[in-house]
Amino acid sequence: xxxxxxxxxxxxxxxxxxxxxxxxxxxxxxxxxxxxxxxxxxxxxxxxxxxxxxxxxxxxxxxxxxxxxxxxxxxxxxxxxxxxxxxxxxxxxxxxxxxxxxxxxxxxxxxxxxxxxxxxxxxxxxxxxxxxxxxxxxxxxxxxxxxxxxxxxxxxxxxxxxxxxxxxxxxxxxxxxxxxxxxxxxxxxxxxxxxxxxxxxxxxxxxxxxxxxxxxxxxxxxxxxxxxxxxxxxxxxxxxxxxxxxxxxxxxxxxxxxxxxxxxxxxxxxxxxxxxxxxxxxxxxxxxxxxxxxxxxxxxxxxxxxxxxxxxxxxxxxxxxxxxxx
Amino acid sequence: xxxxxxxxxxxxxxxxxxxxxxxxxxxxxxxxxxxxxxxxxxxxxxxxxxxxxxxxxxxxxxxxxxxxxxxxxxxxxxxxxxxxxxxxxxxxxxxxxxxxxxxxxxxxxxxxxxxxxxxxxxxxxxxxxxxxxxxxxxxxxxxxxxxxxxxxxxxxxxxxxxxxxxxxxxxxxxxxxxxxxxxxxxxxxxxxxxxxxxxxxxxxxxxxxxxxxxxxxxxxxxxxxxxxxxxxxxxxxxxxxxxxxxxxxxxxxxxxxxxxxxxxxxxxxxxxxxxxxxxxxxxxxxxxxxxxxxxxxxxxxxxxxxxxxxxxxxxxxxxxxxxxxx
Numbered sequence: 243x244x245x246x247x248x249x250x251x252x253x254x255x256x257x258x259x260x261x262x263x264x265x266x267x268x269x270x271x272x273x274x275x276x277x278x279x280x281x282x283x284x285x286x287x288x289x290x291x292x293x294x295x296x297x298x299x300x301x302x303x304x305x306x307x308x309x310x311x312x313x314x315x316x317x318x319x320x321x322x323x324x325x326x327x328x329x330x331x332x333x334x335x336x337x338x339x340x341x342x343x344x345x346x347x348x349x350x351x352x353x354x355x356x357x358x359x360x361x362x363x364x365x366x367x368x369x370x371x372x373x374x375x376x377x378x379x380x381x382x383x384x385x386x387x388x389x390x391x392x393x394x395x396x397x398x399x400x401x402x403x404x405x406x407x408x409x410x411x412x413x414x415x416x417x418x419x420x421x422x423x424x425x426x427x428x429x430x431x432x433x434x435x436x437x438x439x440x441x442x443x444x445x446x447x448x449x450x451x452x453x454x455x456x457x458x459x460x461x462x463x464x465x466x467x468x469x470x471x472x473x474x475x476x477x478x479x480x481x482x483x484x485x486x487x488x489x490x491x492x493x494x495x496x497x498x499x500x501x502x503x504x505x506x507x508x509x510x511x512x513x514x515x516x517x518x519x520x521x522x523x524x525x526x527x528x529x530x531x532x533x534x535x536x537x538x539x540x541x542x543x544x545x546x547x548x549x550x551x552x553x554x555x556x557x558x559x560x561x562x563x564x565x566x567x568x
Numbered sequence: 569x570x571x572x573x574x575x576x577x578x579x580x581x582x583x584x585x586x587x588x589x590x591x592x593x594x595x596x597x598x599x600x601x602x603x604x605x606x607x608x609x610x611x612x613x614x615x616x617x618x619x620x621x622x623x624x625x626x627x628x629x630x631x632x633x634x635x636x637x638x639x640x641x642x643x644x645x646x647x648x649x650x651x652x653x654x655x656x657x658x659x660x661x662x663x664x665x666x667x668x669x670x671x672x673x674x675x676x677x678x679x680x681x682x683x684x685x686x687x688x689x690x691x692x693x694x695x696x697x698x699x700x701x702x703x704x705x706x707x708x709x710x711x712x713x714x715x716x717x718x719x720x721x722x723x724x725x726x727x728x729x730x731x732x733x734x735x736x737x738x739x740x741x742x743x744x745x746x747x748x749x750x751x752x753x754x755x756x757x758x759x760x761x762x763x764x765x766x767x768x769x770x771x772x773x774x775x776x777x778x779x780x781x782x783x784x785x786x787x788x789x790x791x792x793x794x795x796x797x798x799x800x801x802x803x804x805x806x807x808x809x810x811x812x813x814x815x816x817x818x819x820x821x822x823x824x825x826x827x828x829x830x831x832x833x834x835x836x837x838x839x840x841x842x843x844x845x846x847x848x849x850x851x852x853x854x855x856x857x858x859x860x861x862x863x864x865x866x867x868x869x870x871x872x873x874x875x876x877x878x879x880x881x882x883x884x885x886x887x888x889x890x891x892x893x894x
Contacts, residue, residue: 356714365703
């Protein structure tokens with residue numbers, strides 16, 4: 243299977259994506275010098291823009307891109323940017339997309355406030371446009387994202403994780419926003435509940451596949467471009483699907499031993515032993531299979547739409563997520 | 569003039585305040601263990617609850633407290649709590665209201681996420697209640713609060729501040745939320761635009777008076793209970809009204825000398841010289857006079873309402889803000 247690049251995938255909405263970019267840039271402007279400076283810096287950092295692409299494609303398959311679609315795309319990108327900035331503060335991350343993170347360059351204080359600013363700025367766009375349906379979806383998503391991350395912290399501190407909790411966490415912290423993008427795109431161009439539900443299922447399944455794939459890269463990726471190295475999750479004591487599965491297939495003594503290695507994960511040799519353990523006990527294959535099942539679910543969900551360039555793009559996006567190497 | 573305590577002031581809405589407290593506690597509950605734990609800790613920290621009191625009193629003078637009023641009161645308290653938690657993260661504050669701050673007890677990561685959670689939780693209440701008028705006011709306020717703080721950071725880094733900028737900052741970072749509380753209270757019980765505007769002006773003026781008074785306490789307060797010591801703002805290089813006024817009345821050489829002392833504000837003797845300078849050049853009296861003018865403006869704004877216990881309470885609240893010693 244040949245995986246297309248994101249630029250190729252978004253080709254059917256190339257012009258609309260440029261319209262979105264111009265609107266996003268415009269909405270980021272501020273009269274406060276420091277806000278404007280940070281905003282222009284964020285625009286320079288670029289990013290893959292998967293979320294606004296999802297909004298645009300979802301609107302397109304459901305009926306067509308409208309003025310409301312653009313507002314939705316700008317809204318989710320504001321929200322996503324806000325959460326990335328807060329994530330970098332809480333993780334003390336120095337780099338983001340190959341450039342300095344906002345917290346590294348402008349300090350934590352400005353970064354936390356800038357995140358709050360972007361979140362509320364996005365919401366004001368929806369309020370001013372009277373997009374109350376978007377607001378209903380998005381405020382609940384922000385809540386789920388924070389709850390998901392807090393649940394992960396709680397479980398991580400105790401090295402206590404099972405598959406059910408893992409799925410709750412990744413649905414809340416990752417899949418919920420992709421789900422929201424697809425719902426907002428659908429809502430902006432259709433009032434057919436079947437269409438909206440189909441796009442919701444597509445977005446959720448894509449998000450789950452995306453996060454599971456991401457978690458397998460911690461065991462099997464190349465050195466991630468501009469990103470983290472293999473084993474970074476283990477060092478942070480994050481127990482993800484490959485490890486959960488492997489731990490479920492060994493004796494209690496072995497579980498205890500692996501958890502001891504994770505607790506002492508600062509030493510590279512311990513991290514490597516955990517990686518070997520997961521590979522030996524089939525955790526990686528299990529996780530990749532599971533990701534593929536959700537990928538399939540995403541593709542099936544959008545079969546109700548007639549074939550079109552946009553539907554094809556949404557299908558290719560699923561392959562892109564599943565086949566990426568970093 | 570005898571200043572009443574906040575409990576005395578809020579006496580006319582004593583029962584309604586208890587109803588609010590019960591609803592707030594209930595809305596703070598979460599199925600995620602860590603979220604619930606932090607929420608219960610926040611409730612233990614207590615706080616003066618000026619903002620929900622303002623919502624309740626504003627509704628009462630405008631026509632009467634309704635179900636929507638309670639939602640508004642809970643919403644603003646969620647929002648205020650979220651911003652306090654983020655403030656403590658960015659200031660590295662260890663204490664809040666005499667107890668450990670959330671960041672000190674649960675670490676920065678959980679604190680930033682808890683702030684995001686509370687903000688979105690508050691907004692979902694308004695969305696679910698279809699209080700779109702509240703949402704319009706509140707999302708814009710969150711944006712103004714973040715912008716105001718970012719403008720302050722920008723100006724502080726350069727020791728560059730004039731009276732006009734000072735007023736923009738305190739209106740955005742402090743007065744906007746009190747203004748919003750009064751607007752939301754009014755909106756919840758009346759659709760008379762004159763009433764809503766009167767309460768908006770009251771809230772904004774009260775907020776400005778509150779912040780100016782707060783800034784004078786840095787030069788003239790007692791050791792603030794559970795709070796910061798005299799001169800803390802100077803150490804943080806925050807230039808507020810008393811200092812702005814005094815700097816406007818001396819030669820350029822003296823301005824340069826005072827700014828040099830502020831830049832080297834880590835030494836206590838420099839801080840004390842700045843305090844002396846402000847007192848000698850009448851900055852404290854000027855700021856207190858200005859605060860009194862806004863206090864008067866707040867009281868005048870609500871003269872359009874007939875006399876009642878609630879109007880009296882709003883008047884006493886102005887005196888409380890102006891006369892507090894910490």
